Structure formats: structure tokens, C-alpha cells
Amino acid sequence: QKSVAAVPSPADEGREEFRRGSAVDALTRAILDHLYFTQARPLTLATRNDWYMALAYAVRDRMLDDWLKSLSHLRNRELKIVSYLSAEFLMGPHLGNNLVNLGIMEPAREALAALGQDLDELLRQEEEPGLGNGGLGRLAACYLDSLATLRVPAIGYGIRYEFGIFDQEIRDGWQAEKTDKWLRLGNPWEICRPEITYEVKVGGHTERFTDEKGCVRVRWVPNKVVKGVAYDTPVAGYRSGVTDLLRLWKSEAVESFDFQAFNVGDYYRAVEAKIFSETISKVLYPNDEPEIGKALRLGQQYFFVSCSLQDMVRIHLLRENSLDTFAASFAVQLNDTHPSIAVAELMRLLVDEHQFEWDAAWQITRATLAYTNHTLLPEALEKWPLPLFASILPRHLEIIYEINRRFLDEVRLVHQGDDQLAARLSIIDENGERYVRMAHLASVGSHAINGVAALHTELLKQTVLKDFYEIHPELFRNVTNGVTPRRWMVLSNPGLTRLITERIGDGWVTNPDELRGLEPFVADQTFQSAWQKVKRENKSVLAGVIKARTGIVVDPASLFDVLVKRIHEYKRQHLKVLHIITLYNRIKHDPQADVTPRTFIFGGKAAPGYFMAKLIIKLVNSMGEVVNSDPDVADRLKVVFFPDFNVTNGQMVYPAADLSEQISTAGKEASGTGNMKFSLNGALTIGTLDGANVEIREEVGAENFFLFGLTAAEVSDLKSGGYDPRKWYGEKTELREAIDQIAGGLFSHGDRGLFQPLVEHLLNRDDYLLLADYQAYIDCQDRVSAAFRDRKRWTEMSILNVARMGKFSSDRAIREYCSDIWQASPLPQD
Ligand code: CR1
Incomplete structure (x- = not known):
């Protein structure tokens, strides 16, 4: 039987500081209340997860005062909001970090001890949200911690993947992947906002029409519409009094669309549409750097970018009655090229949905967006085959063509006759199969481009974005990464x-x-x-x-x-x-x-x-x-x-x-x-x-x-x-011995075939020296x-x-x- 000696007396319970406070007795009461009222568990039956959940809710409650204050700042037109767009947020377990940042680790430990529970065990109970692959996603998480700690109003926008990065097991020495069911036991840190939803169109075609003012405009007629629902997670600064927001989008079916557009009674097709919609935020792509032209991946990118920009437009319109000043409300950072479709989407929202003139829209777009490059590896530079792009985002492709036409006109004006330069800078790669180059889209649409370490930024200027650097050196800066x-x-x-x-x-x-x-x-x-x-x-x-x-x-x-x-x-x-x-x-x-x-x-x-x-x-x-x-x-x-x-x-x-x-x-x-x-x-x-x-x-x-x-x-x-790895192999005895042993089966029970691809690569190419x-x-x-x-x-x-x-x-x-x-x-x- 658990001891409940520390349960506070009823006399305390009406007091406000008791309800919200972080003294040991207040935490004890809060944990017990959540065990009973939220988990619906009597003490005798509470599992470790019940205790973890009760504690997590009690801690989350203690973040609300600051959080609600921060949310109300979103309406304050004087305050610029940093909007960090990232396909990945590798937050790590929340509980321990929140206890540290709120400064309540020790009271929580004591409160639990009085209840017969061990805080360290409950910390281990949390399944971390693995919504990222590696450095890029973890950087986004460190940056949210710093934004809140430095009291900067900020929203991290991303995707609420149902399955994050796979769990790795080692079987017979090989990696085996297991689905990451991180939501299985519930997620006490997020708050679903069923009223904050946006529709996102996919596929179809575009039509031209003349509006009531006689202007020719474009209408996008999609063949699918999905809905994004906001899930909010508070991000507490370190004893800063500010709690920022991580808003992740889950994709769902738009019911009115499914059930009305299809034949009435075609229940199965409606269910199919629902499956498609829910697939978008289903799983994180587990590739750290190399990219692959997968339609679903482009769908994910567009989905979260569109929801996020629509959300920013809504927030801005709570502050002001025109979008002219949008760039004063939001600074939008593109975490690598994954969200770079934002360039075309913001243009579409302004021009098609809010009737802006192109030039004015372009000025707002560039003033709002900035791009961080995280890799020079050629295989990691995202590019989408045109047919695939057109089939998912037909309107955006038109917008990109127009952005590109105007951009290349400017280039040609300054560098007359240099067609090579224009071809190298073009957002469209015309060599062989045609592609949209996302790094070019991001660079053209941003007012700042940065690398993530001094050397990287230099190499960026000399290689991948050399031509951009030569025509617009003033756009480039370095911001060396950091960790919290x-x-x-x-x-x-x-x-x-x-x-x-x-x-x-x-x-x-x-x-x-x-x-x-x-x-x-x-x-x-x-x-x-x-x-x-x-x-x-x-x-x-x-x-x-x-x-x-x-x-x-x-x-x-x-x-x-x-x-x-x-x-x-x-x-x-x-x-x-x-x-x-x-x-x-x-x-x-x-x-x-x-x-x-x-x-x-x-x-x-x-x-x-x-x-x-x-x-x-x-x-x-x-x-x-x-x-x-x-x-x-x-x-x-x-x-x-x-x-x-x-x-x-x-x-x-x-x-x-x-x-x-x-x-x-x-x-x-x-x-x-x-x-x-x-x-x-x-x-x-x-x-x-x-x-x-x-x-x-x-x-x-x-x-x-x-x-x-x-x-x-x-x-x-x-x-x-002309690097020849065999020269080194020939000269270095210890090296040769090691490679020969791998090739000869010393580490594979005599099997010479197992590691042969690796040995062959080292001896014949050795791309990484x-x-x-x-x-x-x-x-x-x-x-x-x-x-x-x-x-x-x-x-x-x-x-x-x-x-x-x-x-x-x-x-x-x-x-x-x-x-x-x-x-x-x-x-x-x-
Ligand atoms: C880089 O490989 C860097 C992180 C964060 C990675 C790593 O060196 O620290 O980004 N790049 O900037 C990446 O994931 C898609 O590219």
C-alpha cells in the first residue's frame, strides 16, 4: 500500500497559490488530483504510466500562466513573432526539461517520494517524441528552448507525425527497424485545438477567370482537400517567465468534401479519402540527408507549410486589418529546404486569396522569409521532378515559373548575354529530366541566407550557392549552430x-x-x-x-x-x-x-x-x-x-x-x-x-x-x-592488414562476401578519403x-x-x- 501521508489538509485547498503553486504540498495534491480526475485511477491500481501522466499534467498546469500570457502577446501588433518552420522537431523527453526550466525538480521529487514514487523511474517512463532524424531536428528543439529563455515570442511549426523515427534494434548484428508508436500511451504535453484547422488543397488544375474588378485571376481547382488540425505543446523558457508554442499539424479528412463530392452512399470511397488524408502526417521519412523524390514527402512539406502560413495570416489579421504589414508581424525561418514551398505558398495566399498585386506580394514574401542551408551534399539537395510537382501543386508550379521568369530577367539585365549564368541560377533545372530546385526557390524568395558554421558558410558561397553569392553577396551570413x-x-x-x-x-x-x-x-x-x-x-x-x-x-x-x-x-x-x-x-x-x-x-x-x-x-x-x-x-x-x-x-x-x-x-x-x-x-x-x-x-x-x-x-x-586509394593501401602496412582481414572474413566467420561491397568501395573509390x-x-x-x-x-x-x-x-x-x-x-x- 502506498503511503499518502503527505496529502495536504483541506484547509489549504481553496488558496490560489496552492492550486497553481509549486510547493511540495501543492504538487502532491495536484498529482493526486490528476491521478483521480484525469487518469481515473484509484491509488491501488495506478500503474507507473498513470503516475507519469499525473505528474506530467501537474507540471503542464504550472506552465499555463506563462503560456496563456504568451499566447495573448500574439495579438500585440508591436511584437514580432519568430516563426520557425521545420519538418522536424526532435524535442526529447519533455518532463525532465520542464522540471529544470520551471525550477521544480526538487519539489517534484519530494512530492513523489511522499507518495511512494521515484521521480527517476517516472522520468524513464516517458517515450520521447522522435519527430526528427538527427542534427537538424534537434537544432530546431534547442532553438525553441533558447527563444523562450530569451523571451522572444515564437512559434515552432511542424508536423505531428503519428510515427516518428523508427526504434532501432540490433539482431544478429544488423539494424532492425521497429515502428515508433510514441502516442500509444497518450501524450500529456499536447493540447489539441480542434477549432484551429485549415484546409489544404492537393492536385487538380488551375482556371483563369475575370473578377468583379475586371482583373484576370487564377483559381485552383484541386482534386483533393485535406484538413490540418493544430496540436499545441508549450515550450517553457529557463526561468524566464515566457513559454513559447510548438504547433504541430495532424492531417485529417475534410468530411464535407468526402461526403458531398462523392456519390452519396459511396461509403468506401469516402473512407478511402479519409485514409489518404490521414496518411500525410502518418510517418516521418527516416532519411537524414539523402533525398528521394517521393510524392508523399512533397505532400507533407506543402501540408505543414500551408497550414502554418494560413495560421500566421489569421494571427496577423487579429492584429491588423491588412496584410500589407505581414512582414512586421512574422519573421519566418525556413529550416533547410523542406519548407521552401513557403515561397510559392505565401505568394499564392497573397495574390490568389487576398488579391495582392504581384510586386507587392513579392516584396512581403521576401521581407518575411529567410533560409538556413544545412548541407552541401549533392544528394541531399532537394529537387522535385516537374511532372510530379505539377501533379501535386499545379498552381505553385505556375507561380514558380513566374518568380523564375522575373528573377532571370533581372539577372540577364545585369549580366547580359551570360546564358550559362542564368541556366545555373534558374529555379528549374533544365538538364535532362527537368526539376524544381528547392534550394534555388528558397534563395530567391528570402532576404537572408545562412550556413550553420563558419567553414560551411564559406563553402556554401564557393560551391552550392556560388552564383547567388556572386550576384547578391549581401544576402549571406553565417550563424554557427549552438546547443542548449x-x-x-x-x-x-x-x-x-x-x-x-x-x-x-x-x-x-x-x-x-x-x-x-x-x-x-x-x-x-x-x-x-x-x-x-x-x-x-x-x-x-x-x-x-x-x-x-x-x-x-x-x-x-x-x-x-x-x-x-x-x-x-x-x-x-x-x-x-x-x-x-x-x-x-x-x-x-x-x-x-x-x-x-x-x-x-x-x-x-x-x-x-x-x-x-x-x-x-x-x-x-x-x-x-x-x-x-x-x-x-x-x-x-x-x-x-x-x-x-x-x-x-x-x-x-x-x-x-x-x-x-x-x-x-x-x-x-x-x-x-x-x-x-x-x-x-x-x-x-x-x-x-x-x-x-x-x-x-x-x-x-x-x-x-x-x-x-x-x-x-x-x-x-x-x-x-585523381585520387587513388590503392596507393595508400599499398603503402601502409597496418591499413592493408586491417582491410585484408575484413575482406578475408576474419570478422564474418570466414564469409568473404559479407563485407565485400564495403571493401570494394574503399579500394576503388573511397569517396570519403x-x-x-x-x-x-x-x-x-x-x-x-x-x-x-x-x-x-x-x-x-x-x-x-x-x-x-x-x-x-x-x-x-x-x-x-x-x-x-x-x-x-x-x-x-x-
Ligand atoms: C548537418 O549534417 C548540422 C545539422 C544542423 C545537418 C549537420 O552537420 O549540424 O544539419 N544537415 O544544422 C541536415 O540534416 C538536411 O541536412
Whole structure:
């Protein structure tokens, strides 16, 4: 029987601060009330999920005052609203973050303890909303946290996927995908708004007609209409008094359409229409970077963009009676090209639905929209075949043609006779099969274009958007990514948070430049041992989880060498494999060899259709089996593939890492954000000069960063000079041995076929230059091994990494977006 000793007395219950407050007794009452009135459960029958739900509702209630205040600001014409359009929001579990941001972790823990419940168990009960693939979706979530913390009015708009990113299981070393049924047990954080709905047209054709003023206008006659319904989730700032809004759209059938347009009584067709409608928000596409021309994907993009823009128009018209000033109400950020159909949709809304003249509409559109590019990989640059595009969005294609015609006219006026330039800039790719290039649409329709790290922005200007940069350099800026220290430190690393706060106070949580205050303590003995103790405890916790999930026993005293991120050839998980095999061989050749004991932890999902990535997962596991069970190794090397890497698991992994692997081929990783989370938690980085690694190294100091490998310029020179991986294979003995072993079946029970595609690719193409970077990587890892043995020096480096990570707070990034791109300001303190 649970103890209910802490149930407050009836005398308290009428008081307002009691109902809304966060004192222990008020929380206790609120949890019990939700258990009874919302979950309809007597104490004796309450499951862990019932307790979780009751607690979550009690916490959500405590967000409402600020939230409703923020929602009322939406009507204040003086306040510009940031509208972050993103096909992905990888929010991570809400409960812990909300407890941190509201500052009620401890009272909640006490209230539950009095009820015989353990807060940590309930935190583990939450199934995270995996509405994103990786960095891009997680960045959107960090940015919402910072917007609310900085008191900037903001709405994140996206899709309420019924199934998010698949759950990953490892079976026989291979990845197996399982449907992510995250809504199965209910979602206490969202509030459905059945009254906020919009219709979205699909397909059909367009017609010209003359309106009552004698103007020729266009009408879009769709062959389908679906309805988007708003689901709202509050996003609390860190003790800022502001709670922003995440509004996700679920697609549903429009009943009037189904039942009237079809033959009366044609029930099955009506049901079919319903199925089509509900399919749109059914599932997240699990591709991290490469794009595929799938009609449903374009349908999803248009669906959420159209609902969101219609919603903004409605909100604006609550403030003003004309759309002329729309750009003063909203700053709309396009998170990559996924929402770039917004350029054509906003034009359509203004011109077709609100009778604007083209030029005026265009001016509003460009003043409102801005575009962030997140990748240079050619296979990730979205383009849609014209026939497919026309069949789904016939009116938008016309609008895009008109935008393009006017844009190219301007180009030709300035660069007379340069037809090549016009062809390269065109929104329509005319080479071979014709396509709509979404990055061009986004660039033409935006008043600002930014990359996500200094190097990435430079490369963007030199390669993918070179021509745009040459004609309009003033549109380009860099905003280096950032991560929120609330989730990625305060919540996930309470031990380090406590230690730091004891020394320098807690100002760093919102002003992480204050972490510099740790520098005077780097050499302090007591501080160093406290620092080591925290890391050691985090490693022990992770070791326990690894044991439970994989059965593998790892030693928390060994160097935790971690590579977690999506599996992709450019991220080079297989370079890490070559390193491990090299160490293994050194031990095999000399069982007494002096190797620094290491635990290699891999984690990450592969796109289900990405064969090579899935083969890499299999290789990690197969190689791990051999290494882990070899008596000669004697536990000095342990290889772990941690299944189902997601936000929840990340929160355990980053704080436990000693070494952060950021080993992408230079020029390929736009920024990375995992690199920041590791460093913030005191891991040292081994990395190439890629993405934000460059800036991390600048900040923490070259002497506190393990750099190796070719630079982006060297990579491109090497490639244009005709790269031959076999040359490296021929020259490097350890490399050759490792590759031969993979090919020869050492890790596949003698099966020479299994890893052949991977070996063939490395020897014949090696697009990502593993062989060229191999030796530099191995040598650098040898320096890491030596450095780890000098515990004092290593600890100093670790402290300095944390002390100098201030720049990589998402608060800094959001301030830059606010001032350089959005012209948005914080709400005044009330
Ligand atoms: C990039 O690959 C970056 C994130 C967030 C990813 C990664 O380096 O940190 O975006 N790009 O900016 C991406 O997902 C579709 O492109």
C-alpha cells in the first residue's frame, strides 16, 4: 500500500497559490488530483504510466500562466513573432526539461517520494517524441528552448507525425527497424485545438477567370482537400517567465468534401479519402540527408507549410486589418529546404486569396522569409521532378515559373548575354529530366541566407550557392549552430552542474561565457579530483546501462571513446573501425603491447534504405564480437554498439564520454552539434577541420583538441588530382592488414562476401578519403592514448574545454538570428 501521508489538509485547498503553486504540498495534491480526475485511477491500481501522466499534467498546469500570457502577446501588433518552420522537431523527453526550466525538480521529487514514487523511474517512463532524424531536428528543439529563455515570442511549426523515427534494434548484428508508436500511451504535453484547422488543397488544375474588378485571376481547382488540425505543446523558457508554442499539424479528412463530392452512399470511397488524408502526417521519412523524390514527402512539406502560413495570416489579421504589414508581424525561418514551398505558398495566399498585386506580394514574401542551408551534399539537395510537382501543386508550379521568369530577367539585365549564368541560377533545372530546385526557390524568395558554421558558410558561397553569392553577396551570413546548456548540461549532467555551480554560481546556465570562471581552478587538486569523480560516476551509470542493453561488461576506468551520430559514410564510422582493428592487431602481434584500455561506444541509426550504412553497423558488431571475446585482448579493448541512439540515450552518453569522435571528411559535415554536447560535458575531441570543429578548436585552444587529417581544400585538391586509394593501401602496412582481414572474413566467420561491397568501395573509390586520412588518424589516436595516461593533464584539458564552450550555446545563436536576420526583440520583463 502506498503511503499518502503527505496529502495536504483541506484547509489549504481553496488558496490560489496552492492550486497553481509549486510547493511540495501543492504538487502532491495536484498529482493526486490528476491521478483521480484525469487518469481515473484509484491509488491501488495506478500503474507507473498513470503516475507519469499525473505528474506530467501537474507540471503542464504550472506552465499555463506563462503560456496563456504568451499566447495573448500574439495579438500585440508591436511584437514580432519568430516563426520557425521545420519538418522536424526532435524535442526529447519533455518532463525532465520542464522540471529544470520551471525550477521544480526538487519539489517534484519530494512530492513523489511522499507518495511512494521515484521521480527517476517516472522520468524513464516517458517515450520521447522522435519527430526528427538527427542534427537538424534537434537544432530546431534547442532553438525553441533558447527563444523562450530569451523571451522572444515564437512559434515552432511542424508536423505531428503519428510515427516518428523508427526504434532501432540490433539482431544478429544488423539494424532492425521497429515502428515508433510514441502516442500509444497518450501524450500529456499536447493540447489539441480542434477549432484551429485549415484546409489544404492537393492536385487538380488551375482556371483563369475575370473578377468583379475586371482583373484576370487564377483559381485552383484541386482534386483533393485535406484538413490540418493544430496540436499545441508549450515550450517553457529557463526561468524566464515566457513559454513559447510548438504547433504541430495532424492531417485529417475534410468530411464535407468526402461526403458531398462523392456519390452519396459511396461509403468506401469516402473512407478511402479519409485514409489518404490521414496518411500525410502518418510517418516521418527516416532519411537524414539523402533525398528521394517521393510524392508523399512533397505532400507533407506543402501540408505543414500551408497550414502554418494560413495560421500566421489569421494571427496577423487579429492584429491588423491588412496584410500589407505581414512582414512586421512574422519573421519566418525556413529550416533547410523542406519548407521552401513557403515561397510559392505565401505568394499564392497573397495574390490568389487576398488579391495582392504581384510586386507587392513579392516584396512581403521576401521581407518575411529567410533560409538556413544545412548541407552541401549533392544528394541531399532537394529537387522535385516537374511532372510530379505539377501533379501535386499545379498552381505553385505556375507561380514558380513566374518568380523564375522575373528573377532571370533581372539577372540577364545585369549580366547580359551570360546564358550559362542564368541556366545555373534558374529555379528549374533544365538538364535532362527537368526539376524544381528547392534550394534555388528558397534563395530567391528570402532576404537572408545562412550556413550553420563558419567553414560551411564559406563553402556554401564557393560551391552550392556560388552564383547567388556572386550576384547578391549581401544576402549571406553565417550563424554557427549552438546547443542548449539546459538540456545538455543541467538536465543530463547534474553532477557536473552541481560541481560547477558550487565554484562559480549558476549564472552560466543562461550566460555560459561565465564558464570561463572555471579557468582559475584548472590546476586546483581538489577541484580536479571532484571533476574526475563526476566523470567516473557518469561512466559507471553508462556502464550499467550498457550491461543491461547489450550484455557487454565495460570498465569505467578505461577511456570511453564515443562515436554517436547518424550512420553515414561521410561521417566515417568505418574509419573508427579501422582504428580498432589496428589496435587489435597490435595486441595480436604482441600480446604484451602497452595499449591504453579503451571502451569504444558506437551509436546511431542508418536510413532503412541505405545499404552501406547498414553494412557498417553490421561490421561494427561483427568486429566487436571478435575483439571482445579474444582472450589475448584481455578486456583491454571493448566494442559496444549502443542500440537506438536518440535524445534520451544521448543524455546518458555525452556526460560519460572521455573522447568525442568528430571524424567526418573535411568539408562534408555542415556543422555538427553533438561535437558541442560532448565538449560541454568535458570530453576531449579528436576531429578533422570540419564544420563547427574548426570553431570549437579555436575556442578551446589547439593544445586542448586532437586535430588530424586533410583540410577541405586538400580534400578537393586530392580529388581533382585523381585520387587513388590503392596507393595508400599499398603503402601502409597496418591499413592493408586491417582491410585484408575484413575482406578475408576474419570478422564474418570466414564469409568473404559479407563485407565485400564495403571493401570494394574503399579500394576503388573511397569517396570519403578514409585511406588518405588513415595514418594521420592512427597517429593522432596514439597521442590521445598517451595523453589519457597523464590524468592530471587530461583533467586540465577537460576543464578547459568546458570553461571555453560558451560560444556554442544556442542562446548565442538565437541572439544572432534575432539581430542579423529576424529583427525580433525579447518581450519586456513584466
Ligand atoms: C548537418 O549534417 C548540422 C545539422 C544542423 C545537418 C549537420 O552537420 O549540424 O544539419 N544537415 O544544422 C541536415 O540534416 C538536411 O541536412
